[in-house]
Amino acid sequence: MRWVGAAVFLAVLLVPATGTGSGSGTGTGTAAEPKAQRGTGTGTSEGVEDIDVSGAEVKPPPAKPSGLWGFLGRLHPLLVHVPIGWLILLALVDLGGLAIGYETLERAGRPLAIIAALSCLPGLLSGFARADGVAKVSAALLLHRNLMIGCTVLVAAAAALRYLRRLRFTRTMRAVYALLVGLATALLVIGAHHGATMVYGEGYLF
Numbered sequence: 001m002r003w004v005g006a007a008v009f010l011a012v013l014l015v016p017a018t019g020t021g022s023g024s025g026t027g028t029g030t031a032a033e034p035k036a037q038r039g040t041g042t043g044t045s046e047g048v049e050d051i052d053v054s055g056a057e058v059k060p061p062p063a064k065p066s067g068l069w070g071f072l073g074r075l076h077p078l079l080v081h082v083p084i085g086w087l088i089l090l091a092l093v094d095l096g097g098l099a100i101g102y103e104t105l106e107r108a109g110r111p112l113a114i115i116a117a118l119s120c121l122p123g124l125l126s127g128f129a130r131a132d133g134v135a136k137v138s139a140a141l142l143l144h145r146n147l148m149i150g151c152t153v154l155v156a157a158a159a160a161l162r163y164l165r166r167l168r169f170t171r172t173m174r175a176v177y178a179l180l181v182g183l184a185t186a187l188l189v190i191g192a193h194h195g196a197t198m199v200y201g202e203g204y205l206f
């Protein structure tokens with residue numbers, strides 16, 4: 001009689017796992033499927049509301065160039081955070097070093113300017129690779145590209161000015177340098193806004 005008891009026990013355990021389920025959903029999906037896919041009827045099923053998407057604009061998925069170039073392009077959203085971080089850090093350090101006159105920060109600004117300029121290069125390169133995979137060249141893309149190239153040129157000029165003139169960093173040179181860094185930061189913010197506009201839609205930052 002012990003094996004009969006064991007068989008009944010196993011049957012009780014297995015029936016809910018292999019059966020068609022006793023939930024309120026009307027579909028035939030498995031437990032691994034998301035809830036929203038299980039219901040087949042209209043109205044609500046298990047608290048999930050059906051939404052009519054027939055009138056929604058369907059965007060085609062972005063084209064994906066293959067190979068290393070395509071892979072580099074898909075790294076663009078990751079790589080752009082490097083120059084954004086370095087350039088904002090440079091602007092803050094320069095504010096403390098040059099505007100307020102804190103000497104330690106002023107010295108730190110020199111290598112930072114070069115690092116910030118170099119950090120733009122992977123962002124630029126991956127941007128060109130990403131642009132190759134975009135189905136339509138929009139005005140936002142062209143603006144974004146030009147602003148980011150301008151930003152890189154300004155930071156590179158600032159770094160060169162600071163490095164070459166570091167022995168005679170006169171008041172005028174400081175003012176020109178501060179202007180270059182300030183303009184580069186502004187272009188970065190506006191350019192990033194246009195980059196995000198391509199991804200998230202109009203009016204992302206302003």
Ligand code: HEM
Pocket residue numbers: 062076077080081083084120121123124125126127128130131134141144145148149152191192193195196198199
């Ligand atoms: C230092 C230079 C650059 C920076 C800091 C930068 C920054 C950004 C940012 C913040 C975004 C939004 C990403 C997101 O939120 O997911 C973006 C998107 C984008 N950028 Fe750049 N960018 C740079 C250079 C370029 C260049 C030179 C091009 C093209 C020639 C370019 C093409 C694109 C494209 C196509 C997108 C949309 C990405 C997508 O659809 O996944 N970028 N960029």
